[in-house]
Amino acid sequence: MTWEVVIGLEIHAQLTTKSKIFSGSSVAYGAEPNTQANLLDLGMPGQLPVLNQAVVPKAIKLGLAIGAEIGMRSVFDRKNYFYPDSPKGYQTSQFTYPIVDKGGVVEIEMDGEIRKIGVTRAHLEEDAGKSIHDAFPGQTAIDLNRAGTPLLEIVSEPDMRSSKEAVAYAKKMHELVQYLGICDGNMQEGSFRVDSNVSIRKPGAPLGTRTELKNINSFRFIEAAIEIEIERQIEIIESGGSIVQETRLYDADKNETRSMREKEEANDYRYFPCPDLLPIIITEADIEAVRATMPELAGEKQARYETEFGLSEYDAALLTGSRQMAEYFEALLAKTQDAKLSANWVMGALSKSLNQNNVAIEDSPVSAEALASLLARIQDNTLSGKIAKQVFDAMWKGEGSPDEIIEAQGLKQITDSSAIEALVDDVLAANTAQVEAYKGGQEKMFGFFVGQVMKASKGQASPAQVNGVLKAKLNA
Amino acid sequence: MSDKTILGKHEVDTISRLAAISVAESEVEQVAEKLTSILDLFAQMEKVNTDGVAPMSHPLDQVQRLRPDVVTETSIREKVLKLAPSSEDNLFLVPQVID
Known part of the structure; x- marks a missing residue:
């Protein structure tokens, strides 16, 4: 029984800025916990977000690089959910009108063949804070420094058919965002995060139920996690079971994926336009200005x-x-x-x-x-x-x-011809039998003499000159 | 959405859970009625012919203002940690959210 694997990736690329997407807090990595979260980032009442102007041209850059339509009027929406690392009670994102719209394509090479992977969209959003689950028994600790960090979420079509293709696409995107200078690509620090949506189906059948593998911070583990998840899904379906749509975590030590088992019930994000943020309007002139700064890819x-x-x-x-x-x-x-x-x-x-x-x-x-x-x-x-x-x-x-x-x-190359001649003379005098052999027609002995002279000079004689002097002396 | 939408206990439970607002058993019926009246209002608005009208996200005829990418904020950690019900090692502590 053959199964077709279907993979789509959501890549969160942290845009290279100094400050957050909607506040003047620093986004410097590695700061003391909770020192880079201001009233807005903390979700305090009465605060209004103001968009960081640096993120707009960076998003346009990606759109131009992949040949996507640019969202000339893009809108921020609220993605509503309660989780303590997101104190506002919603994530500001873009749902209906993303800044990078459809039409994007990335080419990857698989076994000498070019495969085109579609990019559905890319939208601006804010990152959440960091939850630390294992430091305090029975409690979750929260560091909100990362809350409000600017992200560009790049969503692919479900166009990949193997873990290798998924990794090739992720690497291509990783290379691209760095070439564009919009993301530093540092996976260890979480600047480039890949979520994989994986499902299997019979070729030609409708898409199967997918699971999402989240927050894997190396290409090697992405490939391993997808592989092991495909195996798990095939096993379940072939033994008569069905796949549950859920988020699964990859455990590299055990090489297995397991359900996140969040206490939150099924998600229902109730997106609606964020009343605190007006639409971003991009003009043709804006796009041309960005196009003029596009680096060579x-x-x-x-x-x-x-x-x-x-x-x-x-x-x-x-x-x-x-x-x-x-x-x-x-x-x-x-x-x-x-x-x-x-x-x-x-x-x-x-x-x-x-x-x-x-x-x-x-x-x-x-x-x-x-x-x-x-x-x-x-x-x-x-x-x-x-x-x-x-x-x-x-x-x-x-x-x-x-x-x-x-x-x-004392490594200077010996180029003094009299010094080289002296070295050559010594070698020839010490190896009379080999000289006879050479003269008797064994021309491959030449390499032996070169080797001996170079050895005598501790590698410092000019090889070109040694060759010249040897030839002259042996053929005299 | 038909103009006969009537919310029951199940819907009220779902909405209150999503909004993280608790609704006492005794209030369910009243809340259901109020929510239903909101839906009725939307149903009424839906009857308006909007052919050829572009979707509008904001009523203001203005576009987003932008700010320069400059760090203007400094740490307010000491003040805000004091406001939290629980904190330790400069981290906010909340009830465990993952099994």
Whole structure:
């Protein structure tokens, strides 16, 4: 019996602002509990919300990037429910008239094929506070710092057919919001949260009952949670049961999903237009102003890297895989003026060290400027590529600038031809049997001599010069 | 919505639960009558022909004012924690909301 999996995602992207969506409270992460909640955020009577002007162009940016209709007149609604982390008794959201309307599409690549995932809408809303359930027995503790933080909720069509597609879409959206500069994408701090709606059906049948997997903060766990939820649903249906529409939590330790079992009964949000907030009106001029500030997106960048720099599709895709990596590469390239050399170092030594130490590129201890000054020493023949890697490792450990390290460790490449000749003479004199073999036609011995000379020079001889001198001497 | 909507105890219970307003058993009938009269008013309004009229969310012919993205507020934690029935470690405490 084959089942078709149907997945739609709701992504909450925290918009990068300094203050909240409707109040002048700070949204800085990690503050002392309840120090960033003012009277409005606390739901005190007599307070009126005023919309933060920074959120409007950010929402438009996303709309333009995915080719969606922009809601020229969008309206805030109240989503009514009682929960202690939302002291007003409702969440201010957009229901009937979202700021980003239908028509959005995001392309993902699955096994070499392009799949189009529809984006139903994206709307502005406020975040809730944080509930802490396990700190005080029998009680829930509330920190309202996060209440009122601006969110853009991006709702996809139920267009994904596997956990892998869902993750590919989520990653694409994650990359997009960061390229657009509208969200910092920090999943650990909750700036980018993914809720997955999962159901199964027989191909061609109407949609099955869905469950929602909430608040999973890593792509790996999203995939695992969806997988395990699909298995659970198939098992229930195949044994004659039916799926209950509910929110389920993913437990990574046990790799299982389980019902949230909230004490609240079935939701009935009774949306209605928020009388405290007037409609947001967007004009064509507003949209054009935002369009003029649209950054180059990953796809455009990748194409440019291929045509302008002659990089391979693979390299160009890797370098544009995140905005931060592309920015690093471009900063490096601006100094070195050598795209291939820069690309090789970013994808090679730098990426290796970043991955091994689990460091994000924007936090790299070796900045693009520092790496450029190292590559300059390759470009002026002070260092061979191999020794440069040694210097890079020292730079990573904070041992100083490339020139300081080269000086301190005596790593300068030997380019003095008489010194290289002397090294070559020594090697040839010490290996007379191999010289005879070479002269007797075993030309592959050449590599052996190069290796010996490089070893004798502790890797510091210029390989190009060693090759030249060896050829001249052996073929004399 | 027909103009004969009459709310019963079940509807009153649901509405009072959603609104978190308790309605005493003795008041149910009276509340049901009042709510029914509100629904009647809406039913009356629904009879008005609105063909060609754009949905209106607000009666004011004005648009949303915006404020600059600037932090203007400072902590009022000490004052507001005092107002809470229960707090500890600078957190508000409420009855447990999850099993």
